[in-house]
Amino acid sequence: MHIPDGYLGPATCGFFYALMLPIWTAAAKIVKKTLKAKQVPLLAIGAAFSFVIMMFNVPIPGGSTGHAVGGVLVAILLGPWAACIAITVALVVQALLFGDGGITAIGANCFNMAFVLPLTGYYLYKVLSYNAPLDSNRRVWAAGVAGYIGINVAAFLAGVEFGLQPLLHHTADGQALYSPYGLHIAVPAMAGEHLLIFGWIEAIVTALVIKFLQRQAPELLKEGRG
Amino acid sequence: MSALSFLKGAIFADEYASKKGLLQSLDPRVKTVTFLFFIIQILLTKNLFILLCLYALCLLLTLFSRINVGFFLKRTWIFIPLFSLLIAIPALFNIVTPGEPLITFTIAGLKLSITRQGLFGAALFMMRVTTSVSFAVLLSLTTRHFELLKVLRVFGIPQVFVMTLGICYRYIYLFVEIVENTYLAIKSRVGTTVHYTRGQHIVxxxxxxxxxxxxxxxxxxxxxxxxxxxxxxxxxGDDFKIMAKDGLWLSFVITLSAALAYVQYYLLV
Known part of the structure; x- marks a missing residue:
């Protein structure tokens, strides 16, 4: 889901940078209020954690593997706004040092994966697990459903962003200048692979991690307040 | 965990950033700003020739920075450009991009044409992606990663974010080590492949x-x-220093960009 440079036109890249600027500012203000001084390194450690989650190859039926984004998981563990900053930092490191995800597309990637994904998933998890004890199975299911829905909403938005490019940027004779597929191809392609494969990976990883944490360290599940 | 090993090798190899090459000798701030300028130029141009010129410049800079070109091509072409190539192939055909047919053939009774619009659109898309990725990777290879993260202050990014990036970078290394060691321990105890559901539980x-x-x-x-x-x-701490060489590099980038803009808007219209 990391959009590389060259897929989105300049107007889309500029729009998402402009859209993310107040979101980053709000996230920083909220986190500064809620995070205790001694939890400052937690943001960086959370960012490194979300970076590394994306590198885990998760086995899927048929002998292949896929990878999870872990956005909802990080939001459940750190809180939605702290997750927004942590995932942003992880995406910036990936784009700058690894070339994974474009530098000009950082705004769009952060909107999809550091804002929409963790916030949608986190609040869905809160609703579904409302009043559930820390060790209840409902929390595990809620985390799985939140992971599945969160990544699918983000993937749908990425599909819309790709699909708008031929409409926004083309030559007089119809030649596409950036991502070449319209909404009728880009949205089903992005939504389909996430509904059928990557959404399930995200759901399984999010649910199982919450299940293991319930057994290993349930006190960590109380922390998501950022 | 091949992805982790690849990542470790790609990110933490400061070998090329320590070499005495052209790009390594530049001030990281000047270099980052000029590289971002190149990447924005790549994003804005609508011309394949300009993209080819910028890609050729990127390869020349790779040579002058004493980076093995084979390694650089492997590093830049694997994954994103190859993936983009696969994405671009269907866009060549009239079923996706209607237009003036260049080559027409029939597969299983279905008449397909590669259109001029499809071919140029796909070529432009591929070159744009490849050139952008190449400049981004070249910047990362020729700059110490810590310096590259510190440079973000030039863009007015608050120090707390820059500090978070710095700590995050250190802990990625530590986490990669932890995960690698854990997987090695699991491998040495299990010694065989496991069912995918068991694999998911392990992850x-x-x-x-x-x-x-x-x-x-x-x-x-x-x-x-x-x-x-x-x-x-x-x-x-701020230990960056701008030297005469950086001024020369900046002048070169401005002149080159002006020349490319002139070629694009006056000669190739």
């Missing part, structure tokens, strides 16, 4: 365990920060 257990360890680490990191003088506001 989830690893992530949960990593978070548990990360959380415990937080207190130790904070104590270490306090012992080094952290008093609530991050202070980052």
């Amino acid at each position: 989830a257990w690893n992530i949960a365990s990593l978070w548990n360890r990360s959380y415990q680490l937080n207190e130790a990191v904070y104590q270490a920060m306090l012992s080094r003088g952290y008093r609530g506001e991050p202070v980052l």
Whole structure:
């Protein structure tokens, strides 16, 4: 889901940078209020954690593997706004040092994966697990459903962003200048692979991690307040 | 965990950034700004010739920076451009991009044409992606990663974010080591491939365990920060120096960009 440079036109890249600027500012203000001084390194450690989650190859039926984004998981563990900053930092490191995800597309990637994904998933998890004890199975299911829905909403938005490019940027004779597929191809392609494969990976990883944490360290599940 | 090993090799190899080459000798701030300028130029141009010129410049800079070109091509072409190539192939045909047919053939009774619009659109898309990725990777290969993260202050990014990036970078390395060692331990005990559901449990257990360890680490990191003088506001040292060479490089980039803009808007219209 990391959009590389060259897929989105300049107007889309500029729009998402402009859209993310107040979101980053709000996230920083909220986190500064809620995070205790001694939890400052937690943001960086959370960012490194979300970076590394994306590198885990998760086995899927048929002998292949896929990878999870872990956005909802990080939001459940750190809180939605702290997750927004942590995932942003992880995406910036990936784009700058690894070339994974474009530098000009950082705004769009952060909107999809550091804002929409963790916030949608986190609040869905809160609703579904409302009043559930820390060790209840409902929390595990809620985390799985939140992971599945969160990544699918983000993937749908990425599909819309790709699909708008031929409409926004083309030559007089119809030649596409950036991502070449319209909404009728880009949205089903992005939504389909996430509904059928990557959404399930995200759901399984999010649910199982919450299940293991319930057994290993349930006190960590109380922390998501950022 | 091949992705982790690849990542470790790609990110933490400061070998090329330490070489005495052209790009390594430039001030990281000037280099980053000019490279971003190139990447924006790549994004804005609508001309294949300009993209080819910029890609050729990128390869020349690779040579002058004493980076093995074979390694650079492998590093830049694997994954994103190859993936983009696969994405671009269907866009060549009239079913996706209608237009003036260049080659027409029939497959299983279905008449297909590669259109001029499809071919140029796909070529432009591929070259744009490849050239952007190449410039981004070249910047990362020729700049010490710590310096590259510190440079972000030039763009007015608050110090707290820059500090978070710096700490995050250090802990990625540590986490990669932890995960690698855990997988090696699992491999040595299991010794064979496991069913995918068991594999999913192993991954989830690893992530949960990593978070548990990360959380415990937080207190130790904070104590270490306090012992080094952290008093609530991050202070980052600034040891960058702009030299005459940087001025020359900047002049070269401005002249080249003006020349390319002239070619694009006056000669190729």
